Amino acid sequence: MSHDTGLHVGEDLENAVDETAHEVSGKIDEVSSRIREKGSELGRKAVASIDERRVGVAESLEGAARGLHDKADSIAGGGERVSKAAHEVADKVENASRYIRDKDAKDMLADVESMVRAHPTRSLLAVLAVGYLAGRALRRD
Numbered sequence: 001m002s003h004d005t006g007l008h009v010g011e012d013l014e015n016a017v018d019e020t021a022h023e024v025s026g027k028i029d030e031v032s033s034r035i036r037e038k039g040s041e042l043g044r045k046a047v048a049s050i051d052e053r054r055v056g057v058a059e060s061l062e063g064a065a066r067g068l069h070d071k072a073d074s075i076a077g078g079g080e081r082v083s084k085a086a087h088e089v090a091d092k093v094e095n096a097s098r099y100i101r102d103k104d105a106k107d108m109l110a111d112v113e114s115m116v117r118a119h120p121t122r123s124l125l126a127v128l129a130v131g132y133l134a135g136r137a138l139r140r141d
Contacts, residue, residue, distance in 0.1 A: 050105040061097035
């Protein structure tokens with residue numbers, strides 16, 4: 001085998017590797033693009049789903065708040081402190097209902113992000129607590 005033939009084989013091999021690398025890179029870009037599109041689509045569907053359910057959740061909370069106020073009003077016989085506490089809880093439920101009704105999913109997410117930035121330690125502890133409680137609840141089932 002002559003020296004020139006070896007150079008051609010080496011160049012051919014290098015060209016084949018370059019071509020294959022280019023094809024693989026193109027496929028990776030194509031797959032990445034599809035994944036980004038699917039992720040965006042899923043995000044839009046999740047936001048739409050949350051927004052669709054938002055009003056129903058707000059109405060349910062309003063009904064619960066009315067029920068709490070009614071129960072608080074019916075507490076008799078020295079239950080002034082209990083009645084007041086029940087009204088305060090009902091007021092907080094009403095506030096949550098208004099918040100859910102007035103804010104769309106994007107606004108809520110922005111509020112959560114801002115709260116986490118303002119209080120990272122408290123947010124982490126809250127997430128850990130929720131995770132712990134969810135884990136316990138799932139183990140019981």
